[in-house]
Amino acid sequence: MSDLLLPPELRYAEIIEARKNEDGSELSILNLGPTHPATHGIFQNILLMDGERIIDGEGTVGYIHRAFEKIAENRPFYQITPLTDRMNYCSAPINNMGWWMTVEKALGIEVPKRAQYLRVIVMELARIADHIICNSVLGVDTGALTGFLYVFQYREKIYEIYEEICGARLTTNMGRLGGFERDWSPLAFEKLNQLLEEFPPIWKDFEDLLTRNRIFMDRTIDVGPISAEKAISYGFTGPNLRAAGIDYDIRVMQPYSSYEDFEFNIPVGQSGDTYDRFCVRNAEVWESLSIIKQALAKLPEGPYHADVPDYYLPPKDEVYHNMEALIYHFKIVMGEVPVPVTEVYHAVEGGNGELGFYLTTDGSRTPYRLHFRRPCFIYYQAFNDMVKGQMLSDAIATLSSLNVIAGELDA
């Protein structure tokens, strides 16, 4: 047992030596990463190879660890949102909204319907952006660059919508406690409608390009499979779990931000292999588009933020011309806000699983402890189990379809 504490190359050296004496065959050690383009992020896998077949492997993570949990203990709530951006940077708005909802739960703030619907729209946009990246890059890793270039322009369109909402594109830092910092402009809705019109046929083309493509199917079916029992034990959530056949989705199990108002299906797979993960994500994009359409159709009028002057920054114009607003602005920025002593756990359905925030407060303006449940970190430990006995090129496809985001993995 204590053998596992040794660096893997030492353990593997023994195995290699033993095999050489046994039948003369030569095993080798391969470093996949830390900065290999096919790993899409900075993490290392030390693999023990028999020719092209993987016998064993060990992952090393932490190359971009930035101590977010420690930093969060020293920052007021509104300064923690930029940290959440940098976890799953492919779907930053989901992280932002998840964090705001956690704080709102702790403070007991009720968010108006319009803000909740706007949040749903932006979270589903983020999910689409996330799945665009994952699925198109899976195509690239199996040798199909066309689909990637074809759909990536629509991630750009989604980023333009973010830009219109909050001014930022990748690390969005979107929203405020209780809603949004400003109502969405007509241009934002215009861009959104344009996306809803143009994107579906493109996504249909992309699906047609890969889903029944013989080469793609050969490269992904039965590659990196995981059974449902094992997936649950390994803490899988999100599309990766649903690909194994479990319809666990927090949007349905514990609806937040008015998800209960919308009709949508949870696509599930069967075998939990790379192909199923691809298909589940494809199907989820259609569901997300449908949710956005429903939300736009039902979007209520009304305020875009909760009426909580203790926490919500007053409009800048008033801060310059109104004593009261200036005082509130100052108090909020300096952290003179009432915070109860409590603890909350809030989970949202992130791009790749249950993104949870466990917040403990002690009455001061900063969290006493904040723990992020990062889905990547939890399910990535199954990777070595999933690729054992498979070919090296299958490991690349598996890694790609798991959608491991280094920022979220390492926090």
Added chain:
Amino acid sequence: MALENSVIQHTLTDQFGAAVGDFQQIHDILTFEVDSESISEVMLFLRDNATLRFNFLTTLCGMHFPDADKDRQFAVVYHMHNWVDNVRIRIKCYLGVNPEIATVSNLFLSANWQERETYDFFGIVFKGHPQLKRILNMDEMVSFPLRKEFPLEDGGRTDKDDRYFGRTTDNC
């Protein structure tokens, strides 16, 4: 909600007596304490009992309370989820100055890396863990950075004085 909190509480107290206690509802989650000696058995019971069915370990993390009593300096907090009845619970295990607790990685594979992370940041030793070594920090590190005494920044910095910005060690 099919599974009532009182049912969870009674089933657990019947089985484990004084090893479980301090049941309280905090926001939407039933929270209780478990004696650190019996965490393995309690988790196994929660998972395999036909009424409780807490099949999923959502997350586990460490906590540090330097101002608390000697035997309550650290805590390991587990969140479990019953997917059939859709109920979450939070389990807390308080530990003393030299924190040691049994691993649950034999019950839930997902606990493996999370326990390594907790060890890495708090120095909480998980007995029976197959590979208890640092995971996010480098192996050569000697301190445990999420303990409260570990400073966020180099204390010797002179270019930045937070007192002028209304921040003192008490409120930040």
